[in-house]
Amino acid sequence: MGKKESFVSNLLKVEVKETIDYIVTNWTGKSVDRNPSKFITPILVNLLEKSNEVKKRFILDFQKLEYMNSSTITPIIKILERAKNGNGQISVIYNKLLKWQDLSFSALKIFQTKDKRVEIRGLK
Numbered sequence: 001m002g003k004k005e006s007f008v009s010n011l012l013k014v015e016v017k018e019t020i021d022y023i024v025t026n027w028t029g030k031s032v033d034r035n036p037s038k039f040i041t042p043i044l045v046n047l048l049e050k051s052n053e054v055k056k057r058f059i060l061d062f063q064k065l066e067y068m069n070s071s072t073i074t075p076i077i078k079i080l081e082r083a084k085n086g087n088g089q090i091s092v093i094y095n096k097l098l099k100w101q102d103l104s105f106s107a108l109k110i111f112q113t114k115d116k117r118v119e120i121r122g123l124k
Contacts, residue, residue: 009039023051024059031068040075048079048088057089080111084118096122
């Protein structure tokens, strides 16, 4: 049900799946590049624009990501700002039982909107 596409850079893999209601990115491996924005930003911008066009929520699922360096958060923040200032619907999902994920992603709750167009959710 839906198309799948994969993007790989070094140790990081981003799998994209489109369903009837969502565009989902599943992040696995490790984001260790010095400048991950070069790889991540075009993917995120393209998918946010597509999700707006087809009126589907864009989900960034980081639950299976093993590690990300501090440079990785920048393109994520930028796409959340873009969605918040536009009309996008975006969710960040992370594993709150992993301390590093909880620290990194719970801080992004400042981007949440009251109408839940932008939401940050820790699961498990």
